[in-house]
Amino acid sequence: MVQKPKTPVPTSADVARLAGVSRATVSYVLNNTRAVRISEPTRLRVREAAEQLGYVPHAAARSLRAGHSRTVVMPAPAFPAGPLYTRFLGELQSALGRLDYTVVQYGGAAPYGDDAARAWAELRPIAVLVPGPGLGPGGVEVLKRSGARAVVTLGPEPVEGAHALVLDQTAVGHAAARHLYERGRRRVGVVLPEEPGLRIFSSPRLRGARSALRGTGATLTELPLACAEDAAARLAARWDALALDAVFAYDDAYAMLLSRALQDHGVTLPGRTAVIGADDLMLGPLLRPRLSTVRLELPAGQDLAALVDRAVRDPGAAPERHTVRGVTVVHRESS
Structure with missing residues (x-):
């Protein structure tokens, strides 16, 4: 049986040649870099060349160059998540996606702690969004030392060093x-x-x-x-x-x-x-x-996504703490 020769994996240099631009321009366009002004026709030409060649940026290499990724790690809740909470997390993921973050859900339900924080840190995320309690100040420090610009917790109590959305049960x-x-x-x-x-x-x-x-x-x-x-x-x-x-x-x-x-x-x-x-x-x-x-009354997913984005852009800012206390009784026949 004759094996077909392997098709070479397209590179950014191939995209640059086809689009008639530099490799730096390809990087700026495909990484959505807004610090450099690039005309819309050029952006379109680069994207069309990448699509034609089947080129996909190498996330790991990009992370090595930048020291971080655009990845937001979201560990699986350490508690059984109901439909309301699941819907909220779904809205949050969509809102983060619109801000050009990639959300990675990590593992199954398990207790959090410093060991869990080290495992999340291995992915070199730009932010970690932790639902529920269990992550302590030590875990927050582990994540920040690994390059995470933002650590945000959602639970009944804030955690020292982390931004927090406190749900007042x-x-x-x-x-x-x-x-x-x-x-x-x-x-x-x-x-x-x-x-x-x-x-x-x-x-x-x-x-x-x-x-x-x-x-x-x-x-x-x-x-x-x-x-x-x-x-x-x-x-x-x-x-x-x-x-x-x-x-x-x-x-x-x-x-x-x-x-x-x-x-x-x-x-x-x-x-x-x-x-x-x-x-x-x-x-x-x-x-x-x-x-x-x-x-x-949970906040809109886009509001929490905006908090993550603010924290990423200004990692030295003091942690924000937002407490959700709003409740509404829906009176129906059973009471």
Whole structure:
């Protein structure tokens, strides 16, 4: 069998010859360098030559020359990400792409730490966007020493040395419990997921619910629950003994799970027990009764992308801290 000769890999010099420009001009155009003025016809000619030859810039070589890449590393969340959070991250990735960054999602869900930061640093990213807690000041320093111009965290607490979008989960619990109290409910249960990865969100939501009911005479009962039908059925079987007239489920998924189990057990909603969830999942209005919820007003993905871009352009600037406290109670039939 005769092997076909290998086609030479096109180089930037080939593109330059075909376009009738210098290799430097090819680099400026294909790397979207705006510091050098190049006419639009020349830019078009270079891009057409690169497309005709099938030339793609060598990202690793470009990173070596610059000391960094245009890569933003986004580690997989160290917690089960719900639809609301996933949609927000999708919008963020799109917004970063429009700013000429390449987003690389790193690995599976795992605890963060200095070792994880070293692994991310091996990619020589220009920025790292860390969802959730677990990265400490030491990890931030590792990333900065490797050349990362920006480290941004999204979680319940800021991290020293990093820019931060702080998601105030206590406001979610406070709003849910306050809503139930204002609807005349006085014996409130709070569903707490047994999955340890969700504790970073469920604990502050519980604190918020406690603060809303403090001094009102209403009672609060913690209700640990695994995300499984049989676990919800066991909890529903105890409902007569618990004598609760309202429940704030950790989020809409847990609210749906428990609502079905309670109805199967003969508990009327909202007559005997009012139910409210959180995160405003799109299935909520399709339930019967329609599910009340608390919506955390996340910022637009483009706003966080703009923060990353500012940090990259000015790596010496003091870390920005933005706290998201805005919540909206969406009152439907279940409460």
